[in-house]
Amino acid sequence: MNAYKEQSHIVQIYKRFDLVLERGKSVYLYDDKGQEFLDFAAGIGVCALGYAHKGFNEALKTQLDKLIHTSNLFYNENIAQAALNLAKASGLSRVFFTNSGTEAIEGAMKVARKYAYNKGIKNAEFIAMKHSFHGRTLGALSLTANEKYQKPFKPLVRGIKFAEFNNFESVRAKLNEKTCAIVLESVQGEGGINPAQKPFYEALRKLCDEKDILLIADEIQCGMGRSGKFFAYEHFGILPDVMTSAKALGCGLSVGAFVVSEKVAQHSLEYGDHGSTYGGNPLACAAVNAVFKAFKEEKILENVKKLSPYLEKTLEELVQKYNFVQKRSGLGFMQGLSLSPKVKVADVLSKARQNKLILISCGKNDLRFLPPLIIKKEQIDEMREKLEQSLKAFV
Structure with a gap:
């Protein structure tokens, strides 16, 4: 054909x-x-x-013959191991598996909105960065500072302001009492390969701690070893409250994730707040585990x-x-x-x-x-x- x-x-x-x-x-x-x-x-x-890759392919073939999907109504061992691997690598505590990076961003946005809601903040807002790219679904697109991508699909999610990347004063000027999160790629990708600067990231971390708002690190492209560390934010000596991952997490199998700190997990999403039919299924998580195994052994x-x-x-x-x-x-x-x-x-x-x-x-x-x-x-x-x-x- x-x-x-x-x-x-x-x-x-x-x-x-x-x-x-x-x-x-x-x-x-x-x-x-x-x-x-x-x-x-x-x-x-x-x-x-x-x-x-021999080990990766063999892990998937083995899992294919055992079980591909059950839904999240049941436990499976692969998701438990994959969550442990990702939590240890990220320095965070709790993992939600998605099917893609853009879904991980959507989940992270819901985490931030729920965290703010539990503090009594309604219509919470985000600060994102100019020249950013976070995905193509409506929520992720709302965080993506590209008018060409956004224009045909407006109105998007409201309450999103864009600051200058690597300019802390620009971020602080956008802050108000409704801000629930600051979102950035640790290394900007689609908008041009542009790493964050260490003082900028440190200042954002300090600001978020002072204001009790969430720092969300998008590591979908720059994470999973591409920087020489599992996640690029490690180069800057900070730990985000929420991290999104995908791409190399599954090395070709469709899987993404958002990972949160224990504090955020205890004060944001609860039973019924979020879900995914395919997210974290045995085959996807077998891929995640095979990736972590290869990273270690090789x-x-x-x-x-x-x-x-x-x-x-x-x-x-x-x-x-x-x-x-x-x-x-x-x-x-x-x-x-x-x-x-x-x-x-x-x-x-x-x-x-x-x-x-x-x-x-x-x-x-x-x-x-x-x-x-x-x-x-x-x-x-x-x-x-x-x-x-x-x-x-x-x-």
Whole structure:
């Protein structure tokens, strides 16, 4: 069957690359013609373990033969272990499993609203950041500071104000007695690869403690090892009240989560306040547990820490070499190169695919680098070679 026939029956909301992918192995993808591509996108930060990972695949196959779904009317051992793994890794206490990142954000918003409601605050408000991206459902979209995404779907959730990222005074100026939470990505992704600054994060934590409002860290893209720590907020020496996770949490299986502190758990959602038919089912949680097992046994975090400086150095050298590559930014294996307006990022991505390198974009005109966390030094060198072949076309 011609894969392009899908266009006849699928809602056309994606501008797909002219590429039919059939299989993957390690950090490489293969199309329907057998061509090999070096993957530095990882399914938009999802495939932390690369492709055809033996232990991960075997765990899913084993669970498939046992039990896929029961609903949350019953206990299952996989969810208990997955919750323990995620709670220990995050430093928080209680986990709710969802099917996606945007659902995790929706749940976190409900947690914050209920926490405020229990204090007697009605019509509670949020402070989010400019250039943010938190998802496409109406609640998550309301926190996403992009008028292009929001305009056709208004009115959105009311009571959301946008402050300047890494500008504490801008946040404080938006604060009022109805504020229930401050929401931010520890490293901004879709809006451009932009890490939080340590003093900014510390000041937010202090403010939230003083005002008894919740600090919500969106770790959907930057979490699960991409920064060299399980969660990027660890770099800044703070602990949020609520954290959202997805993408690499399931390494390709659809699973997300929001995680809360014990204090928040005791003063927010109660029986009947929230739910999910599929969230936390045995198959999804088998995937989560397999990911944590692989991270431990294969020292995934150590690999990111070891190679991050080399990846940064490699990208910085491209900034120095090509005058239309303006700057590098990022943390760990979440990096971006900003291009001058005279070179369109879409054209560079197209040329990169011709040279058998898969990258994606972000921000206004940025290249985004989200490789599988298992890459080796020689694959960073291979990426540079292929990218340079692509960039030379624009000199």
